[in-house]
Amino acid sequence: MRNLLVLLALLGLLCSCTRKPAEPGSLSASSFPPYVKWEGRYEEKAEETALLFTASGFTVSFSGTRLEAVFNHEGSDIYYNVGLDGESLPNPGRVFCLKAGEKTSSIVIEGLEEGMHTATMLKMSEPADGYVALAGLSTDGRFIERDRENDAGRLRFMFVCASGGSGYGSLAYTENPSVTPKRTTANSSSLHAFCYLTARLFKADVQFVAQSGWTVSIPDKAIADVMEQSGITASSDVQGALSTAPWDLQSWVPDLIIFNIGGNDTVSSLFDRPAYQRKVVEMVEKLHQAYPDAYMVWTHTNSNAGTYAITALSDAGFLRQGWLKEVVIPKVGYLKPSGEADNPWVSEGAGNHNSLATHIATADILANALETWGFARACENITLSSQRELLQSWQ
Numbered sequence: 001m002r003n004l005l006v007l008l009a010l011l012g013l014l015c016s017c018t019r020k021p022a023e024p025g026s027l028s029a030s031s032f033p034p035y036v037k038w039e040g041r042y043e044e045k046a047e048e049t050a051l052l053f054t055a056s057g058f059t060v061s062f063s064g065t066r067l068e069a070v071f072n073h074e075g076s077d078i079y080y081n082v083g084l085d086g087e088s089l090p091n092p093g094r095v096f097c098l099k100a101g102e103k104t105s106s107i108v109i110e111g112l113e114e115g116m117h118t119a120t121m122l123k124m125s126e127p128a129d130g131y132v133a134l135a136g137l138s139t140d141g142r143f144i145e146r147d148r149e150n151d152a153g154r155l156r157f158m159f160v161c162a163s164g165g166s167g168y169g170s171l172a173y174t175e176n177p178s179v180t181p182k183r184t185t186a187n188s189s190s191l192h193a194f195c196y197l198t199a200r201l202f203k204a205d206v207q208f209v210a211q212s213g214w215t216v217s218i219p220d221k222a223i224a225d226v227m228e229q230s231g232i233t234a235s236s237d238v239q240g241a242l243s244t245a246p247w248d249l250q251s252w253v254p255d256l257i258i259f260n261i262g263g264n265d266t267v268s269s270l271f272d273r274p275a276y277q278r279k280v281v282e283m284v285e286k287l288h289q290a291y292p293d294a295y296m297v298w299t300h301t302n303s304n305a306g307t308y309a310i311t312a313l314s315d316a317g318f319l320r321q322g323w324l325k326e327v328v329i330p331k332v333g334y335l336k337p338s339g340e341a342d343n344p345w346v347s348e349g350a351g352n353h354n355s356l357a358t359h360i361a362t363a364d365i366l367a368n369a370l371e372t373w374g375f376a377r378a379c380e381n382i383t384l385s386s387q388r389e390l391l392q393s394w395q
Helices: 002-018 148-152 194-201 273-290 304-315 356-371 384-393
Strands: 026-028 036-039 057-063 067-075 078-084 095-098 104-109 116-123 130-139 142-144 156-161 205-210 256-260 295-300 324-328
Touching (some): 057 130, 067 116, 095 104, 130 142, 156 194, 194 205, 194 256, 194 356, 273 295, 273 304, 295 304, 304 324, 356 384
Parallel strands (some): 156 205, 156 256, 256 295
Antiparallel strands (some): 026 130, 036 057, 057 116, 057 142, 067 104, 078 116
16 A cells, blocks of 8 residues: 555656646746747847837737736837737727837736637837837736647738838828828828738738838838848838847748838939849849748839839749739729728828728739639728728827
């Protein structure tokens, strides 16, 4: 009997040594892995994880009735959108503002039914609107480890773009056609721009390399020069971006890359057409070498920047190879998506940029092009009506 008791004790000790530790109810920067799935690019630091590009953020699963995310931030008001338990983004019912002047802010989701939940938080604002980093997470229950294999199995869309694709003024509208609203941080959202809306149609994860005002070739604003950095900083220049951590291009491999950039080159006094065309080819070729299985789309509005780029890409032979295609998208203006023809409150967006109506219509145009490659839509597009309350709240 004594030997049996000793044996049972030894077995109990062995089990206690191999038993998986209990999941925590709070996470700091050092303990985010393996519970947090990062969305977009990020930079891990000792006390926080910086979320620099637009549409960057995280997904986390937990049990309990409450989730709190603590952010360190500075600069302008910075807006986040939250999707809970399968809620699709953009989600007008869960928009949160990290207020300017407050160094630390929390986004709190509470009053949930006891049980398992999953939350995704994505930044709507652009890098130049301010710095933001996730400092901690807590719940009244416990956090659940990510299923890494399942996370890696999702489609991935990467966007290389400037203001058109990153949502500059996308939430602005006016019922007075003689008035053009001004761009603000509040009325700009990458989640309401055609790049993100296209990815949403295919339920793809996203990664932006984007900032309004940036170019292909103009010094200190050339997006190609920061392709291997974690982000663009609030200084909105190449020097600032190079101060962020290097980004391993193989850490997140896209299935599709959409370009919407070049318009700021042609209006610059420094514009050099041959240099621009060389940089276009170099940038596309570099990404094709890094991601040989990814499809690519060069979008433009029949502008000079677009036609110069397509000429160079065609001369390089890329369009003939089948992995790159040209898609012409609508110019800035009063364009209503299908089913909204009689809607009186659709207008041009802010600061001579597209409205949400045009972004919705453009996403459908891109989705049609992607279907020719075999991509299959997984859901319907958003409607203006579903976002009306959010649009009107900024006026």
